[in-house]
Structure formats: C-alpha cells, structure tokens
C-alpha cells in the first residue's frame with residue numbers, strides 16, 4: 370500500500386492507495402477520530418457492484434453506515450439533488466457529529482463533497498473513489514460542487530476530505546468507456562511532466578487492458594503530482610501556474626460537455642479538447658512541430674471516436690467566450706512545460722474550431 374500526503378497545515382490528509390485494501394479502511398477511519406456514524410453516498414452502479422461488501426466492512430468494525438443511493442450520471446451534480454441529500458441527512462438526524470463518505474466516481478465525489486461542505490456549515494467527509502478518473506484526479510484537491518444548467522461546477526466550495534482511500538480493485542468492474550474517460554485526465558498528467566509522459570508512452574496499452582498493477586502506478590504518480598500542486602496552491606490563486614495547469618484540456622472540454630447535453634462524459638470531452646488545444650498552441654506558434662506530434666501521438670492512442678455532429682463552431686465559441694474578445698487558455702509550450710493564461714483572440718479560436726469540426 371502507498372501513502373501520499375497532501376500537506377496543507379491543519380487540513381493535511383493522506384491518500385491511501387492499494388489493490389484489495391478495503392479491509393484496512395475502518396482502522397484508518399478510526400485512527401482519525403472520525404464520527405462513529407457516516408452516510409455513505411453512492412450511485413446505483415457502484416452500489417450494485419460494491420456497496421454490500423463496503424457496508425459489511427464498516428459494520429464489522431462498528432462504523433454505523435446510512436446508505437444513500439442516487440442515480441448515476443452528470444445530471445445528478447445539481448442543486449436539486451443536493452437539496453434532496455440535505456433532506457435525507459436531516460430526516461436521519463444527521464448533525465456535525467456525523468460524517469459523510471463519498472463512494473463513487475467524480476460525480477458522487479463532487480456532489481457529496483459539496484453537500485458535506487455546506488450541510489450544517491460543514492461535516493467531516495472522506496473520499497472513496499471508484500473510477501480511474503476519480504482516483505487519479507477528482508478525489509484529491511478539495512474542489513467540490515454542482516452544475517447549473519449552462520455552466521459546469523458553477524456552485525461549489527473548496528473543502529478538503531479527511532482522507533482519500535483508493536482501492537484499484539474497484540476498477541475491476543469499471544466499463545471500458547470509463548477507463549477511456551480516466552485516460553483523458555491521465556494523459557493530461559503526461560503533458561505536465563516528461564517522466565510521466567515517457568511512462569505513459571510505455572504503459573498506455575496496459576491501462577487500456579486494465580492491468581491493475583500498472584493502473585495503481587499511474588494513480589500513484591498522478592496523486593504525487595497533484596498533492597504537490599495542491600500544497601502550493603490550494604485555491605488556484607497562483608497566477609504563474611500552480612494548480613491552474615490542471616485546467617489543460619478543460620476550457621474547450623467543459624464547453625463540449627455542456628453543448629453535448631452531457632452525452633459526452635467529462636473524460637471524453639477532455640480527450641477531444643486536449644487534441645484541439647494542442648492544435649491551437651501549434652497554430653499560435655507556441656508549440657514546436659516535433660513536440661506537437663509527440664503530444665498528439667499519445668492522446669491519439671486512446672481509442673475514442675467522438676460523434677460531434679450536433680456541435681457547431683459558433684455555438685462552441687459562444688459557450689467559451691460569451692461576450693469576450695479573447696480566451697485565456699492553459700497551453701503546452703513543450704512536453705512538461707505548461708503555461709496558464711495565454712490569451713488567444715476570438716478569430717484564431719474560431720478558425721481552429723472550424724478546422725476541427727470540418728467547417729461547421
């Protein structure tokens with residue numbers, strides 16, 4: 370088992386990562402003096418495959434768990450669903466002396482984290498991520514929130530978990546589509562660091578084939594990189610970069626998610642956007658051809674053929690820019706060197722989009 374620490378003074382916490390480690394959860398939970406009763410928020414897919422075992426482990430060790438199961442999917446990241454969760458917690462008499470465990474992918478993590486941050490001004494919460502995307506990226510770092518109709522993550526809070534507990538064994542039941550989604554964020558980490566890039570060039574196919582030992586190594590490397598960034602820039606206020614570089618692939622990605630009515634999953638939208646943002650960096654002359662080809666080569670090995678027929682360049686530009694005349698992108702200058710806040714004017718973005726969308 371590996372332990373990575375996120376250093377944030379009194380809000381510091383560990384990430385426990387391993388393969389088939391679920392039985393070690395209660396001892397860790399207890400060692401942190403957490404409440405003896407916790408609500409386990411999960412979605413119906415995760416519940417079907419893993420909740421029985423997880424609840425049994427908790428009960429056996431005297432942690433009382435109250436199960437709250439929501440439907441799966443991005444649409445659950447809403448104020449409506451958050452409201453229902455507040456009501457559930459109130460009905461069961463939850464106070465600040467109880468805890469909340471987010472047991473699922475990034476949707477459950479972001480939503481339950483937001484509810485934990487705001488219910489009675491904040492109750493302790495723990496992240497138990499069950500997707501590659503959530504283990505490698507979303508469960509770490511304390512960004513929680515829900516979407517409004519036209520804007521992703523429009524309402525939220527920075528709220529750190531007491532600990533993160535990642536068992537790659539959960540991924541055994543993860544559909545291939547969700548492994549591909551996870552690779553959207555993982556490839557991004559490859560772009561942020563040369564060593565990670567080389568590792569992924571060697572092992573991308575092992576991840577696709579769900580070799581859990583390789584996946585564990587990938588998650589470990591992503592967590593180490595993210596823990597350092599969070600420790601240095603918890604609230605994304607560093608204008609020189611900090612955790613903002615993690616928004617690579619997200620300026621266009623989040624717009625694509627919204628415009629597709631969430632038909633595209635988050636990780637899929639990031640995969641598309643990474644390619645397009647590379648093209649924008651190349652077109653703007655900040656990325657040399659050689660590096661462009663290498664970066665594009667890696668993301669292109671992820672097997673994903675998006676259906677974008679319902680999306681037009683003009684709608685995309687409107688979603689990204691609103692009334693602004695330029696977009697501030699996070700873009701790569703070379704492998705491992707990412708720059709945040711590069712301003713690209715509307716005309717250049719539009720022409721790049723049109724190229725990508727075959728003239729639409």
Ligand SMILES: NC(=O)c1ccc[n+]([C@@H]2O[C@H](COP(=O)([O-])OP(=O)(O)OC[C@H]3O[C@@H](n4cnc5c(N)ncnc54)[C@H](O)[C@@H]3O)[C@@H](O)[C@H]2O)c1
Nearest residue numbers: 414441474475476477499500502503507512539542543635
């Ligand atoms: N907070 C952050 O820093 C951060 C970072 C990146 C992404 N996000 C957010 O994360 C969300 C995407 O997360 P996601 O990709 O995990 O999506 P998700 O939570 O929707 O999970 C994907 C699908 O996999 C299913 N699933 C989960 N675990 C499973 C398992 N072990 N076996 C079988 N099925 C399983 C889920 O039911 C769902 O259908 C987006 O809302 C995105 O905005 C947040």
Ligand SMILES: [Zn+2]
Nearest residue numbers: 554619635639
């Ligand atoms: Zn993301």
